[in-house]
Amino acid sequence: MKHQKDATSNVKIVDEMSHVHELPKEHLAEHFQDHIGAMVLGKAGDNDIFVCSTIYHVGGRLWGIKDGALVQTNLIIAPSDQRKMQNNDFVGNRLDPMKSFSNFQIVQESDKGVWIAGNRRMVCCPPYWEMKGEHMGVDLDLTMGGIGESIPYHGPWSDLSAKGVAGNEHLGWAEGSLTFKGKKYIFDEGWAVRERTCFGKGFDVPSLLGHSTGYIWGWCFSESIKIFCFAEPEANHFSGRVFLEDQIINFGVGDITVEPLEFWKDTLTDVTIPIQWNIIMKAAGGTVEMNVAIWARALFGFHLTEGYTTHHAGLGRANGRFVFPDGHSVSIKECQAYFEQGKATPLGIG
Incomplete structure (x- = not known):
């Protein structure tokens, strides 16, 4: 895999291969979810675009199947000058074993690893990754190049067998194109986050979210600054x-406040959701002060035997600033x- 644009990563090809065999047998019988994917946020002409592609290897009692593979595709395309939330078209799907692919495989070659499910492929040759092929009418030809090193936010792979969870994410740039409804969108600017995670027993998505009223999980991208908030x-x-x-400046419990500023009733679902927030993240390394607004959305979910999840994905802009301890600041201006x-x-047990 040859690319002219520079990229960096500490990830090895073997890290991107299957880790299911490292889980204890009781985990495999109850729940496992081993996945790789990436989200890409960028601009193509006069449009803002969000696209996500993930391949999941799943199984166990909570999934209702012993072994299977699922593909997730989310797509939002919105005019760059759109500034009001509306009932926009989108691509999104629920993740359940009804749509399991029989051709799933993970192939390791000398210079790359490849995940295959249906017509979708994830080619891993760190520091580069490629997303190829069609799913749900979205045909991808995208490349991601790593920036810096991976963040082991779910823990190192060496802990997987003992803890039942491990994985990392990787920030990167993105380039290439996607084709949808006969139109090709070529990215003029693109940013990406690659996620590689394995979950065992006790880490199914409904259990991870528990009985809370929900979460927000978001990224803001520009050339000068990238921000993650959960x-x-x-x-x-x-x-x-x-x-x-x-x-990399980290924030944790006690460092982050999120205040919803505006709400919208989704006419598709009749659910009212926040669409604008004021976010403050303050730690020793500096302070984020920003407002985030979204004005195009998609829906997706995970459907298991004992519960399901519903997720609203939102595309928009962030504005504000990051202030260093010495007082100098970096503008967050119209960041995607x-x-x-x-x-x-x-769900009740029946």
């Missing part, structure tokens, strides 16, 4: 990161933003 207040789960001037929110609904 907040699930009822569970007291908070995490944030700022990538700036070759630094993706903010997702969701909650779990447990």
Whole structure:
């Protein structure tokens, strides 16, 4: 895999291969979810675009199948000058074993690893990754190049067998194109986050979200600054990161406040959701002060035997600033933003 644009990564090809065999047998019988995917946020001509592609290897009692593979595709295309939330078209799907692919395989070659499910492929040759092929009418030809090193936010692979969870995410740039409804969109600017995670027993998505009223999970991207924010207040789960001037500034519990500023009733679902927030993240390394607004959305969910989740994915912009301890600041101006929110609904055992 040859690319002219520079990229960096500490990920090895073997890290991107299957880790299911490292889980204890009781995990495999109850629940496992081993997945790789990436979200890409960018601009193509006069449009803002969000696209996500993930391949899941799943199984166990909670999935209702012993072994299967699912593909997730989310797509939002919105005019760059759109500034009001509306009932926009989107691509999104529910993740359940009804749509399991029989041709799933993970192939390791000398210079790359390839995940295949249906017509979708994820080609792993760190520091580069490629997303190829069609799913749900969205045909991808995208390349991601790593920036910096991966963040082991679910823990190192060496802990998987003991803890039942491990994985990392990787920030990157993105380029290439996608084709949808006969139209080809070529990215003029693109940013990406690659996620590689394995979950065992006790880490199914409905259980992870629990009985809280929900979470927000979002990214803001520009050339000068990248910002990640996660907040699930009822569970007291908070995490944030700022990538700036070759630094990574981390935020945790007690550092992050999220205040909804505006709400919208989704005419498709009759559910009212926040569509604008004021976000403050303050730690020793500096302070984020920003407003985030979304004005185009998609829906997706995870459907298991004991519960399901519903997620609203939102595309928009962020404005504000990052202030260093010495007082100098970096502007957050019309940064492209993706903010997702969701909650779990447990089901009775029947």
